[in-house]
Amino acid sequence: MHKFLTNAAVLEHELSELRLVVERQTGVLLDAPSEDLAQVVTQYLEAQHLASTSDLLELLRSSESAYENLxxxxxxxxTRFFRYPAAFDSLTKVALPEILARKSSESPRTLRFWSAGCSTGEEPYSIAISVCETVNCSGGGWNVHIVASDIRRKPLELAERGLYEESALAQVPSHLVQQYFVKVGQHFMVKPRVRNLVRFAPMNLARPVYIGRFDCIFCMDVLPHFSMSQRMALVQRLHCYLQPGGYLFLGQGEKLPAVGVTFNWQKNGDYIVYQKPMAAAAGQGR
Ligand SMILES: C[S@@+](CC[C@H](N)C(=O)[O-])C[C@H]1O[C@@H](n2cnc3c(N)ncnc32)[C@H](O)[C@@H]1O
Incomplete structure (x- = not known):
């Protein structure tokens, strides 16, 4: 029989330790009030039949996946489809025309995108639809690949299904709904020609990985949840994962921290899109 704990059993110093472990493993700064965090910890201890927070900390240190449920x-x-419309406008009006012109003589002609922190898939599918609106994805001689990743597996499973409630499509113009979704009962399914462009994979952005170089990376509303040191390290890695001339899309109003890599930037209305210089020698400032 396992022991049920109350919030009072989770001590403040244990919560501090937990915040540290999660920040190291995921980059995410758990700034929820201690009371809320203690509540989550208590529920987790009960569900996992763990006797104490020390057991939990031990488990988190030894298992890459244990913290996920926690x-x-x-x-x-x-997340939402076309969550920051100005970002997608910048993709179709600023980034894609320049990339297409620059790469048009390449053979094969390939475009690579990464939705880093994609949640339930609305972001990568919005990228796919925007790209299909600009490039003929199925016959225009361009190979389009979109990698979409998140640390949490459950949202990725939902994303892979590509099935959304009607309310999720509120921000999608009706002509795009007609063209890229099919109604299935009460839901809307992303059509296969869009789904086939996207590959979902679990990935922890706090860890270096190498998944090739990208023409565009979307990392929207992820950096603000990271601690400053993890944020700076991630921006340096994102710079490295971009092709020379590649574009970085952050959430509306997000600013790049000053790190020792160079990004050019341009404004499209209120939105700022960042670009890795063509001559990608690492320099100081932005
Ligand atoms: C606020 S949502 C943003 C979703 C989407 N980018 C958008 O703007 O619509 C942040 C996402 O980042 C993911 N995330 C947080 N920490 C992460 C990490 N260390 N590695 C990968 N994904 C992470 C979360 O699971 C969540 O799905």
Missing amino acids: VEPLLDAE
Whole structure:
């Protein structure tokens, strides 16, 4: 028989330790009030039949995946189709025309995108639809690949299904709904020609990985949840993962921290899109 704990059993110093472990493993700064965090910890201990917070800390240190269920209710997972319309406008009006012109003589002609922190898939599918509106994805001689990743597996499973409630499509213009979605009962399914462009994979942005270089990286509303040191390290890695001339899309109003890599930037209305210089020698400032 396992022991049920109350919030009072989770001590403040244990929560501090937990915040540290999660920050090291995921980059995410758990700034939820201690009371909320203690509540989540208590529920987790009960569900996992763990006797104490020390057991939990031990488990988190030894297992890459154990923290996933724990931090799930604490991570901000908000997302929408075309969440920041100005970002997608900048993709189709600023980035894509320049990339297409620059790469038009390449053979094969390939475009690579990464949605880093994609939650339930609305972001990568919005990228795919924007690209299909600009490039003929199925016959225009361009190979389009979109990698979409998140640390949480459950949202990725939903994303892979590509099935959304009607309310999720509120911001999608009706002609795009007609062209890229099919109604299935009460839901809308992303059509296969768009789904086939996207590959979903679990990935922790706090860890270096190498998945090739990209023409565009979307990392929207992820950096603000990271601690400053993890944020700076991630921006340096994102710079490295971009092709020379590649574009970085952050959430509306997000600013790049000053790190020792060079990004050019341009404004499209209120939105700022960042670009890795063509001559990508690492320099100081932005
Ligand atoms: C606020 S949502 C943003 C979703 C999407 N980018 C958008 O703007 O619509 C942040 C996402 O980042 C993911 N995330 C947080 N920490 C992460 C990490 N260390 N590695 C990968 N994904 C992470 C969360 O699981 C969540 O799905």
